[in-house]
Amino acid sequence: MKLQMIGTGNAFAKKYFNNNALIEQDGFKLLIDCGITAPLALYELGIGMEELDAVLITHTHGDHVGGLEEYGFQMKFKHGRKPVLYLADTLVEPLWNHTLSGGMTQEGLDKLEDAFEVRQLRAGEVQELAPNLCVELLRTRHIAGKKSYSVILNRDVFYSADMTFDRELLETLVRDRGIRRIFHEVQLEGPGQVHTTLDELLSLPEEIQEMTKLMHYADNKDRFEGRAGKMGFLEQGEVYSI
Numbered sequence: 001m002k003l004q005m006i007g008t009g010n011a012f013a014k015k016y017f018n019n020n021a022l023i024e025q026d027g028f029k030l031l032i033d034c035g036i037t038a039p040l041a042l043y044e045l046g047i048g049m050e051e052l053d054a055v056l057i058t059h060t061h062g063d064h065v066g067g068l069e070e071y072g073f074q075m076k077f078k079h080g081r082k083p084v085l086y087l088a089d090t091l092v093e094p095l096w097n098h099t100l101s102g103g104m105t106q107e108g109l110d111k112l113e114d115a116f117e118v119r120q121l122r123a124g125e126v127q128e129l130a131p132n133l134c135v136e137l138l139r140t141r142h143i144a145g146k147k148s149y150s151v152i153l154n155r156d157v158f159y160s161a162d163m164t165f166d167r168e169l170l171e172t173l174v175r176d177r178g179i180r181r182i183f184h185e186v187q188l189e190g191p192g193q194v195h196t197t198l199d200e201l202l203s204l205p206e207e208i209q210e211m212t213k214l215m216h217y218a219d220n221k222d223r224f225e226g227r228a229g230k231m232g233f234l235e236q237g238e239v240y241s242i
């Protein structure tokens with residue numbers, strides 16, 4: 001499986017695109033999150049939106065879903081097909097009613113299913129998306145009143161959604177569920193009210209830090225090079241074999 005971050009920035013980053021990940025397995029391309037900057041980020045990498053086989057979203061913040069209107073419209077009006085959209089069953093209603101309906105509603109486009117081939121996922125259930133690619137959503141804490149789902153890929157890679165620190169979850173995933181790689185969001189400075197701080201991640205056991213790479217960071221990330229213990233930073237655009 002290959003991972004390429006089309007962006008590694010947090011919601012307010014200007015040097016980095018939104019934290020969205022392109023997963024490739026046996027030629028199948030899955031984009032995890034499609035934020036406001038995703039159309040430009042893909043364009044700069046030379047990847048056409050029509051090359052994506054599916055998009056999966058973790059939660060309904062703009063840096064994770066803000067590019068879906070363009071994606072849906074490009075696919076409908078330029079390519080004449082509905083793109084496949086994976087999301088938790090609980091996000092279908094808020095994604096359409098609170099995010100997309102304003103821009104996308106028109107005759108014949110009255111619900112999410114009119115614009116996308118919607119595939120609902122239930123947290124805690126493993127679902128095969130393509131040959132040799134399965135995912136499981138885990139509900140993780142981000143902001144009160146906002147549902148957010150992290151992703152387990154092929155049963156052994158944990159990709160965090162935006163989330164507050166959850167030491168118990170991370171330790172359990174590694175100890176009991178055989179997770180061998182962790183891609184985790186990070187807030188480099190300040191209190192982690194809705195995100196996980198670098199200091200919190202630095203308090204994890206070394207063997208967990210060694211399997212962890214950081215993403216969703218602020219524009220001043222370079223100041224923190226060498227200050228992330230055994231963890232490294234994911235770099236935007238680079239292709240990783242995972």
Ligand SMILES: Nc1ccn([C@@H]2O[C@@H]3COP(=O)(O)O[C@H]3[C@H]2O)c(=O)n1
Nearest residue numbers: 010011012061062063143162193194
């Ligand atoms: N209670 C909140 C809610 C949101 N925010 C900021 O808004 C951003 C939305 O995208 P995000 O990537 O989840 O990061 C959130 C915080 O920066 C915040 O700081 N506190």
Ligand SMILES: [Zn+2]
Nearest residue numbers: 011061063162
């Ligand atoms: Zn975010």
Ligand SMILES: [Zn+2]
Nearest residue numbers: 059061142162
């Ligand atoms: Zn968020």
